[in-house]
Amino acid sequence: MLDFAIFAVTFVIILVGAVLYLYPSSRRASGIPGLNPTDEKDGNLQDIVNKGSLHEFLVSLHQRFGSVASFWFGGRPVVSLGSVHQLRQHINPNHTTDSFETMLKSLLGYQSGMVGGAAETMMRKKVYESGINNTLTNNFPLVLKLSEELVGKWKAFPDSQHTPLCAHLLGLAMKTVTQLALGESFRDDAKVLSFCKNHDALFFPLLLTRQIWSEIGKGYLDGSLEKSSSRKGHYEKALSEMESVLLSVAKERKGQRKQTAFVDTLLQSSLTDVKMLCVTPVCVWALHFLSTSEEVQDKLYQELEEVLGSDPVSLDKIPQLRYCQQVLNETVRTAKLTPIAARLQGVEGKVDQHVIPKETLVIYALGVVLQDSDTWSTPYRFDPDRFEEESARKSFCLLGFSGNQTCPELRFAYTVATVLLSTLVRQLKLHQLKGQVMEVRSELVSTPKDETWITVSRKD
Structure with missing residues (x-):
């Protein structure tokens, strides 16, 4: 009976831990400091809207969490870089030419005739x-x-x-x-x-x-x-x-x-x-x-x-x-003048001690950096x-x-x-x-x- 009780308690603890880990509002993107999603479906969308613009949201985000911070757009984790030091580490292996299209393609599944190899x-x-x-x-x-x-x-x-x-x-x-x-x-x-x-x-x-x-x-x-x-x-x-x-x-x-x-x-x-x-x-x-x-x-x-x-x-x-x-x-x-740019992480990358997984959208918070x-x-x-x-x-x-x-x-x-x-x-x-x-x-x-x-x- 005691063995069963111990097993039951252990199982419940593991189950609760799994739920807390898997439920979107309970975790941060990629382990990088940042916001938990405030809504299971929309992530931090309403937080962005409440701030008035993405730039103002990023200013607040980096003031709170530092130069490398994360948030959620829908069910997708997003990493934002807010200093020259971090951008210097990330830019070279991740060149693209149209950051606006990168962001739309990543967030919305947007496809354009201009986006190719x-x-x-x-x-x-x-x-x-x-x-x-x-x-x-x-x-x-x-x-x-x-x-x-x-x-x-x-x-x-x-x-x-x-x-x-x-x-x-x-x-x-x-x-x-x-x-x-x-x-x-x-x-x-x-x-x-x-x-x-x-x-x-x-x-x-x-x-x-x-x-x-x-x-x-x-x-x-x-x-x-x-x-x-x-x-x-x-x-x-x-x-x-x-x-x-x-x-x-x-x-x-x-x-x-x-x-x-x-x-x-x-x-x-x-x-x-x-x-x-x-x-x-x-x-x-x-x-x-x-x-x-x-x-x-x-x-x-x-x-x-x-x-x-x-x-x-x-x-x-x-x-x-x-x-x-x-x-x-x-x-x-x-x-x-251009407060935001974006890159899609082509391969797993690293900024400081933070690992950025492949296919993560990385925002360059240029308005913060400037x-x-x-x-x-x-x-x-x-x-x-x-x-x-x-x-x-x-x-x-x-x-x-x-x-x-x-x-x-x-x-x-x-x-x-x-x-x-x-x-x-x-x-x-x-x-x-x-x-x-x-x-x-x-x-x-x-x-x-x-x-x-x-x-x-x-x-x-």
């Missing part, structure tokens, strides 16, 4: 880089012309007029990207607006809405997105119109002998997709930060005068504008001079914002922003609007929460 990924990157370089070389006068048009418009404003940065720079980005990417037929403003309206309907709700993780987690995982006829109809209509425009552009451009637009490069390869490149946030944040510092504006003006003289900026002169590069680097860092006081002195201060230090440049390069690993889209955005700054700063002074609070909205792309206003005055 390593050979296809390398080919696509080379095609993009070649296409963007050729497009900028062939169309640089157009980039300059569009920037000069905007600056000319601002020069006509009275000094006291409030200028809406987001609206004006979104217009510049629309015109620049569509004409350089899809050809001269997009000189028609009505065609540009129609294209961008459909693009926004397809991508911006996913990229920029505050409830992105609620949409992804509940809209996709439980099928509610499919059940909403109005949302689905709006999406499908925009998709149909977008496809129609792109097919029309492809047909038109195939007859062109001179390859000048980005789409021409894609048509010459086995790729068929076109991305709307993200120019607006870089320009908006750069002008906002410049408006807060007359000293930075003056230093940038002096460099432009020394390098360019009275000539307009040219593609071959841009590499000589080192302080301008520092301004843009510090803009990206301070605004946490304002880590161990890496950046006075991290919340806008200070382009910090990039005079080699250590700062190396850390920034490691994160993928400069050097050989910079994505082609960011290089394109830097070029357009450099043209705009070099045109604007030599003719106008930017002034911050008193009393305006600049709030940041950080999901996958950092943007101002509301419209951002400045005033401008002509240089005497």
